[in-house]
Structures are given as structure tokens and as C-alpha cells.
Amino acid sequence: MVVNQQKPYVIGLDLGGTNSVFGIVDQRGEIKVTTAIKTQGHKTVEDYVKASVEALQPIIDHVGGIEYIKAMGIGAPNANFYKGTIEYAPNLAWAHDCIVPLAEMFSKELGIPVALTNDANAAAIGEMTYGVARGMKNFIMLTLGTGVGSGVVVNGQLVYGCDGFAGELGHVIMRRENGRSCGCGRRGCLEAYCSATGVARTAREMLETTDRPSLLRELKPEDITSLEVSIAAGKGDELAKEVYEFTGNMLGEACADFTAFSSPEAFVFFGGMAKAGDLIMEPIKRSYDKNVLPIFKGKAQFLISSLDGASAAVLGASAIGWDI
Amino acid sequence: MVVNQQKPYVIGLDLGGTNSVFGIVDQRGEIKVTTAIKTQGHKTVEDYVKASVEALQPIIDHVGGIEYIKAMGIGAPNANFYKGTIEYAPNLAWAHDCIVPLAEMFSKELGIPVALTNDANAAAIGEMTYGVARGMKNFIMLTLGTGVGSGVVVNGQLVYGCDGFAGELGHVIMRRENGRSCGCGRRGCLEAYCSATGVARTAREMLETTDRPSLLRELKPEDITSLEVSIAAGKGDELAKEVYEFTGNMLGEACADFTAFSSPEAFVFFGGMAKAGDLIMEPIKRSYDKNVLPIFKGKAQFLISSLDGASAAVLGASAIGWDI
Numbered sequence: 032m033v034v035n036q037q038k039p040y041v042i043g044l045d046l047g048g049t050n051s052v053f054g055i056v057d058q059r060g061e062i063k064v065t066t067a068i069k070t071q072g073h074k075t076v077e078d079y080v081k082a083s084v085e086a087l088q089p090i091i092d093h094v095g096g097i098e099y100i101k102a103m104g105i106g107a108p109n110a111n112f113y114k115g116t117i118e119y120a121p122n123l124a125w126a127h128d129c130i131v132p133l134a135e136m137f138s139k140e141l142g143i144p145v146a147l148t149n150d151a152n153a154a155a156i157g158e159m160t161y162g163v164a165r166g167m168k169n170f171i172m173l174t175l176g177t178g179v180g181s182g183v184v185v186n187g188q189l190v191y192g193c194d195g196f197a198g199e200l201g202h203v204i205m206r207r208e209n210g211r212s213c214g215c216g217r218r219g220c221l222e223a224y225c226s227a228t229g230v231a232r233t234a235r236e237m238l239e240t241t242d243r244p245s246l247l248r249e250l251k252p253e254d255i256t257s258l259e260v261s262i263a264a265g266k267g268d269e270l271a272k273e274v275y276e277f278t279g280n281m282l283g284e285a286c287a288d289f290t291a292f293s294s295p296e297a298f299v300f301f302g303g304m305a306k307a308g309d310l311i312m313e314p315i316k317r318s319y320d321k322n323v324l325p326i327f328k329g330k331a332q333f334l335i336s337s338l339d340g341a342s343a344a345v346l347g348a349s350a351i352g353w354d355i
Numbered sequence: 356m357v358v359n360q361q362k363p364y365v366i367g368l369d370l371g372g373t374n375s376v377f378g379i380v381d382q383r384g385e386i387k388v389t390t391a392i393k394t395q396g397h398k399t400v401e402d403y404v405k406a407s408v409e410a411l412q413p414i415i416d417h418v419g420g421i422e423y424i425k426a427m428g429i430g431a432p433n434a435n436f437y438k439g440t441i442e443y444a445p446n447l448a449w450a451h452d453c454i455v456p457l458a459e460m461f462s463k464e465l466g467i468p469v470a471l472t473n474d475a476n477a478a479a480i481g482e483m484t485y486g487v488a489r490g491m492k493n494f495i496m497l498t499l500g501t502g503v504g505s506g507v508v509v510n511g512q513l514v515y516g517c518d519g520f521a522g523e524l525g526h527v528i529m530r531r532e533n534g535r536s537c538g539c540g541r542r543g544c545l546e547a548y549c550s551a552t553g554v555a556r557t558a559r560e561m562l563e564t565t566d567r568p569s570l571l572r573e574l575k576p577e578d579i580t581s582l583e584v585s586i587a588a589g590k591g592d593e594l595a596k597e598v599y600e601f602t603g604n605m606l607g608e609a610c611a612d613f614t615a616f617s618s619p620e621a622f623v624f625f626g627g628m629a630k631a632g633d634l635i636m637e638p639i640k641r642s643y644d645k646n647v648l649p650i651f652k653g654k655a656q657f658l659i660s661s662l663d664g665a666s667a668a669v670l671g672a673s674a675i676g677w678d679i
Contacts, residue, residue, distance in 0.1 A: 169517045169521075183616065190510075190617050191618070192493050193618050197618035198616070199650075205531075287528075288528060292522070292617075293516050293522075325539065326520055330517060331517075
């Protein structure tokens with residue numbers, strides 16, 4: 032991380048399907064000031080960038096003006112780091128059927144360098160720059176949210192691969208026979224089981240296929256979420272505990288395979304599911320120890336992100352600004 | 356690759372369970388002269404190094420003396436690149452129950468820098484330095500021999516991980532239910548199916564569990580090898596062809612998962628099995644296209660090593676010498 036003393040800040044943009052949250056961040060990862068706009072409701076990407084720059088102006092002025100800002104980093108879905116583009120993002124009206132050169136557009140408007148990467152990669156860089164992975168050269172970040180995202184760091188660098196899209200560990204196949212259908216159109220992906228939606232699905236399946244008692248039976252099946260399952264487990268509900276046991280077991284199996292690839296010094300977990308703490312981390316560690324190749328045993332740490340959930344995405348996005 | 360004009364050669368040592376083959380190699384990957392000793396039959400590692408240096412002396416003199424040699428690279432089993440050690444190698448009498456600082460020992464005797472890596476990693480570096488992966492920054496090398504070895508290159512660097520042992524792709528789990536037992540003590544590993552011994556095992560299983568006709572029935576089960584299976588397939592034997600179809604299908608599934616990790620521009624296949632050519636490569640490609648996440652489709656090439664089998668291991672070992 033090279034920090035320019037003359038330019039002590041970077042802008043981070045967490046570009047989500049609903050909201051776009053901007054923050055101006057200093058070298059220690061402190062968010063000095065934030066603002067936000069709706070991501071949708073703009074006819075074109077030009078309108079979106081214009082609305083963004085208008086919202087940014089007051090917070091840029093607040094820290095002394097654009098001359099104090101080194102660069103901008105964007106975390107966004109379907110982002111191509113190499114090209115600075117968003118490509119065919121199904122959830123973004125102004126980018127769902129085209130390739131949008133978003134980094135270049137912001138750079139032109141603001142007059143500073145802009146880089147863009149996907150949200151899970153941004154989270155990994157954020158963790159390496161400001162969080163529990165500070166100083167680590169080899170680690171894997173897994174974000175357990177609506178989906179399962181990942182960012183892989185090897186030799187201190189994020190792995191982007193030949194096309195900028197590497198690190199899709201949510202889509203390795205964990206069940207080749209009768210695997211669950213996944214949003215990607217295939218079957219048996221890690222994400223179909225170990226995302227927050229996967230956990231709710233596991234709970235519903237267990238409730239449907241058995242008549243075991245459970246606090247979760249008080250809810251309508253469609254109201255069951257991973258949070259409800261963790262609350263029930265916290266109250267000692269056996270079925271709910273088994274859902275987390277199943278999920279952690281599969282994550283441990285997956286991590287054991289990932290270790291055969293890059294032998295990381297740590298796995299860092301982030302996202303709603305990671306908040307379940309030991310409930311998910313204990314079965315992950317147990318399963319990992321059981322499944323990993325003997326020479327790797329005991330080498331990797333299992334950590335929960337230390338970044339504050341609300342600001343982590345903005346911090347992660349901002350972190351890529353330091354390295355441009 | 357930084358080449359010192361004053362020192363135009365490197366020494367490569369392919370340290371195998373039976374033979375230790377030395378070669379002196381120039382910058383274009385031409386082996387100028389070779390020699391060999393038996394790996395076994397030395398009481399201690401000191402005796403092994405002494406015998407090696409004695410065998411090396413005449414070929415070093417042949418190229419003009421040690422002052423023309425930049426460094427030495429060693430490809431060996433159970434090698435730790437970071438430490439320059441061989442650790443608990445089951446097939447090496449002088450290193451099976453201890454950690455041997457082999458790089459340091461050779462360096463002291465010869466007065467040049469020495470680096471050491473495992474054979475599959477050496478093959479990947481050899482391919483990147485002299486072979487079909489020349490100029491590539493992201494590729495995965497799979498060696499299909501007695502086992503399945505691998506070397507992963509990301510951002511132009513070999514992936515060693517936190518401990519020097521990364522890239523054990525032969526030991527990702529491909530069958531979690533009723534998987535075949537593997538030499539590593541676990542079940543369902545890629546290596547248990549897609550190594551040369553795995554192919555022979557698949558053939559024997561198909562012969563035992565069906566009464567389908569096959570040329571392979573003329574052999575004793577224990578005499579069936581992957582080579583015999585490829586010869587039978589070449590003659591149109593349906594069962595033998597199905598063995599390769601099954602093997603290629605699983606390799607394609609595995610490569611699809613590897614792509615989710617590092618999105619390589621190519622997979623390079625090396626070793627006895629790769630010599631089966633289209634017989635193995637066609638089902639690999641077909642299965643890969645069927646299994647890979649849509650965004651990666653059509654991006655990776657599937658290549659067979661261009662290095663001559665007999666000298667590839669020495670070349671690969673020598674290649675790590677240029678970068679010390």
C-alpha cells in the first residue's frame with residue numbers, strides 16, 4: 032500500500048442492487064464521511080454517474096476538495112477488474128444487457144484514477160488492507176450472504192485470472208449426484224447449500240421430509256430465513272442446530288479442497304451467516320480437520336471478518352483505490 | 356526470466372525414486388550435456404550429495420567450468436520450495452524419516468545458488484520457461500502419471516501457498532459418496548480415478564462388474580495398465596474407449612472447478628496419460644464445456660505439454676534456476 036501524503040483519502044463506492052453507498056476513507060480505514068443514492072431509477076448509466084457525482088460533491092468538499100483524494104474504488108456485481116467494466120449485470124437496469132465502462136466514466140467526471148472489482152474481491156482487499164488479514168500474503172475470503180462470494184489472495188495479490196472473473200468459489204460443485212439447482216443454471220454448487228438462502232432451504236427441506244419437532248414449525252415455510260434458523264438454534268432447537276451442522280460440514284469439505292489449491296494461511300468469513308459465530312464456525316473447523324489432506328492439517332486459521340458489516344463494503348471498495 | 360550473459364547455463368536435477376538425472380541447460384531450453392546416478396544405495400544424504408557432485412564435475416567442466424553456471428534447480432518429491440528441504444519422502448531412503456536441507460547442501464558443495472521444488476511444480480515452470488505455456492501468466496499444469504500432480508501459475512508466479520505445498524489438485528475430492536480409496540488415506544480423490552493407475556483400476560472394475568466383451572480380457576487383470584487400455588481403445592475396443600471417456604469426463608469436471616478458482620488461460624497436460632492424445636483430451640474438453648460456469652465458457656485452452664517426455668523433468672528442474 033503506497034500512501035500519498037498529499038492525498039490522504041480514497042473514495043469507496045459500494046454499488047449494490049438497491050443502494051449506492053459512497054464513503055471517503057483515510058489510510059487507517061476510518062470512514063470520514065458518507066453519502067448514498069438509489070442505484071436504480073436512472074434511465075441510463077450517464078444519468079447514474081451524473082447523480083453520483085452530484086451526491087459526491089458535498090462530501091468531497093467536506094474533506095478539502097478533490098485534490099485531497101488519491102483515487103476511487105468501486106465494488107460492484109459482474110465487475111471486470113481488468114477492463115473497469117460492469118458486464119451484463121442481471122440486477123442493474125442500466126447494465127443488464129450491455130458492457131458499461133464505469134471506471135472510465137467516473138474517472139473522466141472526477142479527474143482521479145478509478146478501479147472497479149466485484150464485491151467479494153473488494154471485501155478481500157478490504158480485509159487485507161484494514162482487517163484481520165492485514166499482512167497476510169495467502170488467504171481466502173468467503174462471503175456468506177444471499178449468495179456465496181469469494182476473493183482469493185495469493186502472494187499478496189488478488190487472483191483475477193485470465194479474464195478478471197476468477198474467484199467464483201460459490202460455484203464449485205459439492206454434490207454431483209442429485210445436486211440442488213443453483214441460480215447459475217447448474218446443479219450442486221456450494222452456493223445452493225451454504226448461502227443464507229441455502230440454509231433456509233435446508234431448514235425447509237428438513238421440516239418437510241421429517242416430522243421432527245422444531246421451533247421453526249411456528250413459522251410459515253416462506254418466512255424461514257438463516258437468521259430465524261440461527262435464533263432457533265440459539266434456543267437449543269435440535270433441528271435448527273442440525274441445519275448449521277450440515278452447512279458447516281459442507282463448508283469444511285469445500286475449504287479442504289480450496290487448500291489443495293492455494294494452501295492459505297487463513298479462511299476469513301464475512302456476511303450475514305458469519306454472524307452466527309461458533310454455530311457455523313465450529314462445524315466448519317471440525318469438518319475441515321476431518322477432510323483436509325494430512326500435510327495441510329492445522330496450518331490454516333478460521334477467522335471472522337473484523338470489519339463492521341455496515342461499512343465493510345465501502346471500506347473494501349475504497350481499499351482498491353490505494354493500489355491504483 | 357533474468358539471464359546473466361556471463362553465466363549462460365543452469366543445472367537441472369530430476370530427483371526420482373530410482374534415478375537422479377542431471378542436465379546442464381542453456382537459455383533456450385537446450386540440454387547441452389547430461390549425467391545420472393542412482394538415487395538409492397547411499398547410506399546418508401551426505402553420501403548422495405557427494406556422489407552427485409562427483410558425477411557433475413565432468414559435465415560442468417564440459418561447458419567450461421562452474422563459473423559458467425548461474426544456479427541449480429532440483430525437482431524432487433516432498434520438496435519444500437520455501438525451505439529448500441525434502442521432508443519425509445516415503446520413497447527416499449535417506450529422507451523418509453527426516454527433513455533434509457538438500458538445496459543448502461548442494462549450494463555449499465558447488466558454490467552456486469540452489470532451489471528446490473516438487474516435480475509437478477518444476478514441470479509447470481519448465482512449461483512456462485521453455486514450453487507451450489511460454490508467456491502465459493495464468494495456467495494450470497496437470498501431470499497424469501502414477502499419481503496426479505499439479506502446478507498452478509497465477510499472475511506469472513507459481514502458487515506455493517503459506518507452507519510451500521500448495522497445488523495438490525490430485526487430492527481434491529471428486530466423489531464424496533462411496534469414493535475410491537486413495538494413497539493419501541482419504542477417499543474419492545481425483546488421483547484415485549484419473550492417474551494412470553486409476554485408469555487401470557477403472558478398466559478392471561468395468562471388466563469385473565460386467566460381462567461385456569473386450570480385448571482387455573485377454574490380459575490378466577494385474578497386467579492391465581493405462582497404456583494397454585489406450586492401445587485397446589485405439590483398436591476400437593468399446594469398453595476401453597469408455598474407460599477414457601469416464602476418465603476425461605471427471606478431469607473435465609475437475610478443471611471446471613479449478614477455473615472457478617483461478618480462471619486460467621490454459622490447462623496443460625503432461626505425463627504418460629497425456630500421450631493418449633485425443634482419446635483423453637476430447638472427453639476432457641466436452642465435459643469441461645458442459646460443467647464450467649457460463650461466464651468462463653470458451654476461455655481456457657486445453658494443451659498437451661510440448662516438452663520431450665524424457666528430458667522434461669530435467670528441463671523443468673533447471674527452469675527454477677533462472678529465477679533464483
